Amino acid sequence: MSKLFIAREACSFGAHVVIRELGLPIDVVRVPLRSAESPIHAVNPLGRVPALQLDDGVVITENSAILPYLADLQPGTPLFAPAGSAERAQIQGWIGYIGTEIHAAGFRQVNRPERYSADPATHDGIRQQSARTLHAAVAHIDRHLQGRDWLVGDRFTIADAYLGVFVRWISRLGPDFAGFDALNRFREAYLARASVQAALAAETE
Numbered sequence: 001m002s003k004l005f006i007a008r009e010a011c012s013f014g015a016h017v018v019i020r021e022l023g024l025p026i027d028v029v030r031v032p033l034r035s036a037e038s039p040i041h042a043v044n045p046l047g048r049v050p051a052l053q054l055d056d057g058v059v060i061t062e063n064s065a066i067l068p069y070l071a072d073l074q075p076g077t078p079l080f081a082p083a084g085s086a087e088r089a090q091i092q093g094w095i096g097y098i099g100t101e102i103h104a105a106g107f108r109q110v111n112r113p114e115r116y117s118a119d120p121a122t123h124d125g126i127r128q129q130s131a132r133t134l135h136a137a138v139a140h141i142d143r144h145l146q147g148r149d150w151l152v153g154d155r156f157t158i159a160d161a162y163l164g165v166f167v168r169w170i171s172r173l174g175p176d177f178a179g180f181d182a183l184n185r186f187r188e189a190y191l192a193r194a195s196v197q198a199a200l201a202a203e204t205e
């Protein structure tokens, strides 16, 4: 059976949600991160999750590849859109935006400034500037969500499964990030989904 390697509270949560949404027969395997002993190193040389290991041993990494791959296991699923359609490109566009602007340029720099400068004296400055960058990126998504429930079309897609990861993280960032009304509505709708509840329960057990 294929295996999805995840970690608690990590960006692998979106792929876990997609597995639950589609009822895919994939084992979800929780691993520790940032530990030399973690089994993730034998799967992904970067030591990162998510990583999807197929039955034949082939490994797929990166949310931008794993999320579409999982959806394509169930052709015609409303979680994605047909090859060649504008909706499919829009869904991929949001996954790209979230992965680069929200995760890499935003959260990673806020949480791990040491990856961007070896000088501890610069870390507070990196945190502050990247929090501003993150705020602008979140505001863009909040504006897009005004008057709509989900990112693309009128249904939950793999882009929403992925956005939900960061919307949960954003809710812990404090008062500067509390006033995004559309995003707050999105978070409630996301958390109300049976797939999200099941994935949360499995990741915290």
Ligand SMILES: N[C@@H](CCC(=O)N[C@@H](CS)C(=O)NCC(=O)O)C(=O)O
Binding pocket: 009, 010, 011, 012, 033, 034, 046, 047, 048, 049, 050, 061, 062, 063, 064, 099
């Ligand atoms: N670009 C990758 C990022 C993956 C990533 O950074 N995963 C984090 C968890 S959110 C991780 O495994 N961190 C452990 C580490 O960097 O050592 C993706 O979108 O799949």
